[in-house]
Amino acid sequence: MGGSxxxxxDGVSKSYKNRCVLHPVYLYIARGECVVLCGANGAGKSTLIKLITGIEQPTAGTISFSTEKKKRFAYMPDHMNFPKELTPLEITSYYGKFLNTSMVTIEATLKKVGLWEERHQKVGSFSKGMSQRLNLAQCLLSDVDLYIFDEPTNGLDPYWVIQFKQLIRELRNNGKTILLSSHIMRDVVEIADRVAIMFQGEVKAYGTLPDIYRTYRCRTLEDVFLSLHVNPKNEPFVTHV
Known part of the structure; x- marks a missing residue:
């Protein structure tokens, strides 16, 4: 795990009219670690990510980055509607122009996500999993300090879920920082350095899995979420650097 x-x-919240969908969140992400926002659909994970990426603005609170690179982060949304008449090579080349990405890098990225052989195939014929891998490719084109993935394994078959987890490990081993959201417990357990448990728009716990298990007196994440459904007023806690 990283240090700084x-x-x-810092105290980020989001309301729409008079309805609060995200209660104040206080989190820090350390360099070189993988942090997973974990919770059911509607828990507030995607809302928080949209605030972090600037897609939406918080009602209150602040978000600050500390990164040496001009481009602060790369972002993979939960889905991307690519033009159906274009090919993976055309789409990644388009993104590559803005990022000053070489063709060598574009080729390597398409190979990494298993789409090099389909580089001239129109995206309109792609399965959901193939489209999601192209979504992953556009994110990986950037050489940044922080990668943000919103439900990245949605639509991926078991082989590519395994490959994605290996990719996360490689990024982390190369000193990159990863923030991702997931409602799939096995994904969280296998790749997370720290976990933010989200429930009904609140961060109920933040720390390593052993920290969280001790706090809730549980042995698995499944048991933690069952505990939250039974006792949703459990007080959140935060571990410190």
Missing amino acids: TILTI
């Missing part, structure tokens, strides 16, 4: 903080989320 690369991303600080």
